[in-house]
Amino acid sequence: MNDLVTYAYAVARADDMLHVRAAVLKGVADSPVHLVPGSHDDTLVLVVSHVPAQDFQEDALKLHLEDLDWLEAVARAHHGVIEAMAVHTTVLPLRLATVYLDDTRARDVLDARRALFAERLAHLAEHVEWGVKIHVEPSSAPAAPAPQRGEALSPGRAYLRDRRQQQSVRDSVYQDARQAAETIEALGRRYAVERARHRVQQGVLAGPVGENVVNDAYLVPREHCEKFRSEVLHAADGLRGVRIEVTGPWAPYSFAMPSVVADDAAAGTEP
Template identity: 45%
Template sequence: MNTPGTLTYVYAVTRPTDRLREALAGLHGIGQEPARLLAPAATSASSAATSGSGPTPLAFVAGDVPARDFNETSLKEHFEDLHWLEYVARTHHDVVQSVAAHAPVLPLRMATVYQDDQRARQALADQHDGFAERLDQLHAHTEYGVKIYLDPTAGPPPPADAPTTQHASTTPGKAYLRARRAQHHAREAVHRQAQQAAEAIEAIAARHTTRRVRHAPQRGALTGPQENILNDAYLVPDDQADRFQSAIAEAARDFPDLRIEVTGPWAPYSFAMPPTDPAGPDDAPEPPP
């Protein structure tokens, strides 16, 4: 039940269990509001037609948020506020990760909101089959990220006053061009290493993962002085997670001029792809893993 002046914010879809209900008892979301489970108001006609004992129970993980901050007009303004976005994204992520520790979870995009609990429940009932199918596909799987960074010290730019001690007759201009060529060749060698590393990672993934999503390389403050040239997400069966991480770590030793990083485990953000929700803003970003 919503409190006056609030909307229903939905973090994820899950399968309700007693263990999860106990965990949610101490879980708080945006604005320190308690998180709660919302079961569907009714079962969709297509779900009712399925065989067996009935449709698989599902629930939204939800919480109240102030309508003044999450109505359509306010959201458009808030999406220009990086501090607000960071807080909401981080809190959304923390709630999803907490649920994932206790039950299967299908993360929803940030700022998925409904006018009230009743409309959220009805939306869950209407989209039950799509959510249930996706949860089945993600069962006993976890997301891991693999990133490749170029070493910032590989192939540094030559100084303007490149030394000429080895060739006394060489002019400063020719020495500079020679150093530039050396730098270019060094960079090419590092990029070849990166290509080989990517191929090695793909071979490992073929043995230990079920799906891959290729994200755009990260830029700016997210990478610091290093250059991120590969930013992939993998869906890994839980019984393969240790082997996958160990194999990546072993492969990384063959590429000393690169930094190969494995992140996770994460809730399967990159593989959730829930049905489009017209109640939420189309350009709402997903919480970053």
């Protein structure tokens, strides 16, 4: 087995500036980035670099994916290459840890999928991805009213009353979150051309405060980006306990058909 394998970041349309930009980039494992053109048509290229084979063999990769420091370093490098290329041109991002035995095998995949890659790049041209998350924070909602003067309740009844009031506040916050979600969905229909629903984030990924209840991505034409972002951020105005987070603009990760390469390269070195 070779000491190095080919790590693929994205598909893009070739031009002279793309080669210049790739020549100054470092990717995963601090490896220099280069472009792999097709065999018979160099209008499309794969953005790749060479990485140590031992880190991306199936068994080794499974262990690495449990190492958060290693995973973060690879993800940052992967994302950095894609975003640097996306500044110049439309890119079709590939999944994290998409690797091939060598550049020849990567070229074979590019040749086999050329029509599909070209169609998707044309669809994504002049569009970017925005991430939209909705968080609920019941603790920041209005407190329940204090008991009336002279009102005397047993400890048990007081506990039940407080629990009902807390539940009422929570129900109100979640209802407001649904309202914000409906407003954002309407804005998506107005400004975006595609929407992707992702699993809500939990634990450390969800952040220190609140609960993530919506985690969506929208594919938005560049000309509508400012309006989309501004109006989404105002979708929770007047709603207590609801927080909206907007991230982007990103290369269109959620709309790049990651399953395109699933038959040709799994995460890890090809057999």
